Amino acid sequence: MRIVLGVGGGIAAYKVASLLRLFTEAGHNVTVIPTEAATRFVGTATWEALSGNPVSNSVFDGVHQVNHVRLGHEADLVVIAPATADLLARAATGQAGDLLTNTLLMAHGPVLFAPAMHTEMWQHPATQANVETLRSRGAAVLEPATGRLTGADSGPGRLPEPEAIFDAAIALVQGQTDFQLPLAGRTVTISAGGTREPLDPVRFLGNRSSGKQGVALAVAARNAGATVRLLAAHMEVPPPPGVEVVPVETALQLREAALATAGDSDVFIMSAAVADFRPAVVSDTKIKKRDDSADPVITLVRNPDILQELVEVRNAAGPSGQHRLIVGFAAETGDSQGDVLAYAEAKLQRKGCDLLVVNHVGSDKVFGQDTNSVVILSRSGSGPQEASGTKAEVSAAIISRIGDELNHLALN
Template identity: 90%
Template sequence: MRIVLGVGGGIAAYKVASLLRLFTEAGHHVTVIPTEAATRFVGTATWEALSGNPVSNSVFDDVHQVNHVRLGHEADLVVIAPATADLLAKAATGQAGDLLTNTLLMAHGPVLFAPAMHTEMWQHAATQANVETLRSRGAAVLEPATGRLTGSDSGPGRLPEPEVIFDAAMALVQGETDYQLPLAGRTVTISAGGTREPLDPVRFLGNRSSGKQGVALAVAARNAGATVRLLAAHMEVPAPAGVEVVPVETALQLREAALAAAAGSDVVIMSAAVADFRPAEVSDTKIKKRDDSADPVITLVRNPDILHELVELRNSAGHGKRQQLIVGFAAETGDSDGDVLAYGEAKLERKGCDLLVVNHVGADKVFGQDTNSVVILSRSGAEPQEAAGTKTEVSAAIISRIGFELNHVSPRA
């Protein structure tokens, strides 16, 4: 596929280098057209090196090829990122002052704009009118992400992550002209990893969770357009870019972070492996092993049920109606009293969450692995949904289901 990648003059231009790599690694032929202002942020040498094609922003270069006409005619897709307020205005009013705006006027294929600017600029009536004009003409304009902007500012106006723009572009080419990010404008809190309960300054009670599934969920939610907050317990993988990370260690710390984060979240996904018990006493010094003393006896006490508490808090605040979607995870093993699914269904009823993701765990299953197989149970009465594959694929299925629940299921009394 032949893609024209137009780069606007904003600080977010540096992130577009990653988008370009996604396009080229997928086998597409990409011509980059930066505006003059964009070259102040990222030079033409970078675009030429990553695309393998010459780069220009002037209608007077290679005049014999009539580039200002040819590029738009030949492009199967035009992507503008970052689409600054200035570029949106020029595109909406049909200006043609450089190679990029000429190409936009000549484009026969789908056009995707990925805006990035300060919040006040995005929310200004003039910008919103330009966006509506472009959409009315058939162009796709993504909603910007919400997050940290230039300096200390924060709010809507952040460039969507490169993976989000790539997915939207591919969907647009496949004919999904009404493509919408399923979690655009939503705030999602996800817990990941395994909690650790200290015995002394050296030892702890822990579990085998690597955090891979929680991190994959954070990536999938981010790519679906959400603002993501990751409550990170012990993880063996790094947190992804483009999400807010809140480090925690113990179940009590996770509870405090989850209750605080839930207040501003549309979705809460409790995928962390939370310790059910903690030592009743924690030694200030290392517990010594001595030949002349008896073996220590460790008394355990229950940790709070964070998932159930989140549901009760949500229900109380919403006067019994669902104001946010709460998703639990059940890492289960079957026994003589029941199989994994039976335990999962009982846990769904007991916890009261909206969705419960159930998987069969063991020493060589799920924890630390790159693949997973789950069943998604719902309190809405829907049939159980199976998802299997890599943890990335499973996460995509879970986030897709969450998007469906948010957009199609009415709140319950």
């Protein structure tokens, strides 16, 4: 596929290099057209090296090839990222002052804009009118992500992650009309990994969680356009780029972080393996093994139920909390008293969360593996949904279901 990648003059231009890499690694032929301002952030040498094609922003380069006409005619797809407020305005008013805006006027194929600018610029009536104009003419304009901007402030206006723009672009070419990122503008907080409860400065009580499923969920939520916050307990895999990471170790630390972030989370996914119990007393020094001393007796106390507390806090918020979605995970084993789903259904009702993702665990199942098989239970009355495959594929199914549930909440 022949792609024109237009780069606007914003600080987010550096992230577009990763988007270019995604296109080229997928086998597409990409011509990069930066604006003059964009070259102040990322030079043409970078775009040429990554694309393998010459780069220009002037209509007077390669005049014999009539580039200001040819590039738009030949492109199967035009992607503009970052689409600054200025570039959106020039596109909406049909200006043709440089090679990129000329190409936009000549484009016959689909055009995708990925905006990035300060919140006030994005929310300004002029920008919103320009976006509506472009959409009314058939262009696709993504919603910007919400998160940290160039300065110390945060808000809507952040460039969606390159993987999310890539997915939207491919969906657009394939004729999908629902390519808009399902979690655009949403904040999703995900707990991942296993908590560790210290016995002494050396030893701890832990579990087999690797964090792989939580990280895969973070990637899927990020690619769906969400601003993602990862409450990371012990994990055997690194956190993904493009997400905020809050490190925690114990269940009490995770509880503190969860309650502190619940208020600004549209979705909270409790996928961490949280210890049910912790030692009642933590020794300040290493517990010694001596021949002349008795075996130590470790007394355990119950850890707080973080998932249930999140539901209680949400419910206590009244109308302001009614559109927050809380997703729990249940790592279950069956026994003589009931099977996995029976225990999970009871847990769903007891906890009061909106969705419960259930998996059957064991010494060789789920923990540390690259594949998973889950059943998603819902309090909304919809039937159980099964998902299996790699943890990335399972995560994509969970995030898709979350998008459906959010739409259901918005209608009620």
